[in-house]
Amino acid sequence: MAVEALAGLASKENFSAVALKKVENSPVTREMPPYTSLMLLHVKGRRHAQTRLVEPVVSNVNQGDDFVLITPSEIYHYKGEFANVIERAKASEIAQYVLQKKDMGVTSVNNVVEVDEHSPSGDERSEGQPAGAPDEDECVEAALVAANKVYEVQEDSLVPLPDSWGQMPKIEILSSEKVLVMDFGSELYIWAGKRGCGDERRLGVALGRELWEEEYDYSECDINPIMPMMPVSQAKLTGSRPAWGLCAKLTENVETILFKEKFIDWPDLAQQSRIKEVKKELDRYVAPVSELQPCDAKMLLEELPLEPDLELEMTHLGRGVEYYDEEVC
Template sequence: MSSTKQILDPAFQGAGQKPGTEIWRIEDFKPVPLPKSDYGKFYCGDSYIVLQTTCNRGGAYLSDIHFWIGKDSSQDEAGTSAIKTVELDSMLGGRAVQHREPQGYESDKFLSYFKPCIIPMEGGFASGFRKPEEDKFETRLYICKGKRAIRVKEVPFARSSLNHDDVFILDTEKKIYQFNGANSNIQERAKALEVIQHLKDKYHEGVCDVAIVDDGKLQAESDSGEFWVVFGGFAPIGKKALSDDDVILETTPTKLYSVNNGKLTLEDTVLTKSILENTKCFLLDCGSELYVWVGRVTQVDDRKAASVAVEEFIVKQNRPKTTRVTQVIQGYEDHTFKSKFDSWPVTNAAGASGEDGRGKVAALLKKKGDVKGASKNSPAVNEEIPPLLEGGGKLEVLLIMHHNLRVILITTTGNRKVP
């Protein structure tokens, strides 16, 4: 396997050293660190990589890597973000969970990093990053969806965009209006108020009138009358039009593909855990969601090839933009992934928890020689847990005996905390 230093993109140097969010934008097919002042700004013509680092109770760092694909981003850029995500994961030890985030269909987990929301902007790197905040103010209409994590999407500024089921925000130069559809959800109405405050602070320097307009309550001498004048006068609005969000995919049988030299081969057999080989990557097609399973000893180049193959698969299969892709590592599969298989033996895997750490200590002690009582109460070591990819660090375990006192001292060198 190539060393981590050889596969590490310079842009990722020092990434994941502390809890928090880090973002890179793909420019000329290379990741470029985004200034923190631009966090939350996503351009429709670009692709981004977002690393979220958290620390569990045991002090271990856990990583989630998301690659966000703008609706106008090219397939080449999307493919580059997927490949660079694999490189970043390799640098972090190969245990990060990877998520594909298409614009407009982001996961709640991704959206939770940006409060109160993200509002994708038109333009991109190739177009010189047109900055709406520096241009002449343009009236915009947004639709707000989501009870927990709010999704904000710009829609055509027209009466035909409104309906009775959703919440809308009309952002004008002097006033921001919130239009509550008669059948809209109360949680979405509350979330929309947070978005309005965000728009007010960001694009109106905190000084702007705000008005609430309730569907069906027309009063000519009120905010409601002003609202409809912006649209050229009041007129009945139609029913909600069917969108990609409302399309329900037909239930299809789950299929498993092995990835061989970047090509997908259908495994036409009953799905059991024994099919998965630790030297390969596999694609599990669940219809509306895709999983990439990575064997613990697969090479980084094979992981990159699998990411590219999945992007091509989505295009060739005409899958909708809502298709979710999650990468799981051997030994760290979640319950949803396991449930797709007819046979998955139950193990006492401890994952990346503190139990896993204690199990590793017990195994190291056992290698140095059986020490009375040293591993008596330690959990069994799960042989299926994959080792970290090369990280250049070193772990030393020392057992100090003094009368009846037994002390285990762990020392590390390298740039990551030991899980």
């Protein structure tokens, strides 16, 4: 053995004389987390319901849509009286996912508080702003999707992705080698693949912050995604990002539900649950040694059986009553 190893084995240390420093229990702070301490999620749409972060104020809650209010210790699901079934189902799935997975910074929550305006079964009652026009869901949904902006970090700059610009992105753009910046108005995400270059990751954070801090410009869009329910005549189409907005970093495979909802083909939450149940059933299933298969009656009718041939002492007797030799005949 080496001299250093022998010296280490021979040494004696008195660990009782070592004074350890007491470390205060302080919460771990995460750089650019994908959530805040108070978030109001607005679920609106009819074909592909959009889930967007809006300012957590009472004036943003209306009777025509569903909302999910998230804090570290509470989750509320507000059910608008005139919300459609797609909005209702989507908001319920999001609230349950956050509860079960402890997503979006949630720590100690045991149940989702249902807030209904008129149902006696609701845990709490509340009255929101009046609902909009009947065709409002489709118009707002289309306008929100048209305002989406997706960039890829390439050679010290942000390059727009044409296939994902102005529409709902697809999962296929999330390559493990890429670093993307996605702008959804009140939310901006810097997404990094697990095999992404470290320099590109740092550059993506710097460029994403720069994009977030500069003035936004939605003058060419039909709606301001930061204030989707405000009339265009009153909404500001240019300006700075709001303080309640979200500029966050995300890594592959640890995305939040709010980020996943931006994609058109992210697997449905209920579908994922069903797939897991089916896989469990398949794991428990043991294939039988032999299986009985139904007989094809048509095949039996088409195929004629061979004529029987009894052979004794090199003589073909056929059925045993007369001489029979197929070759001679």
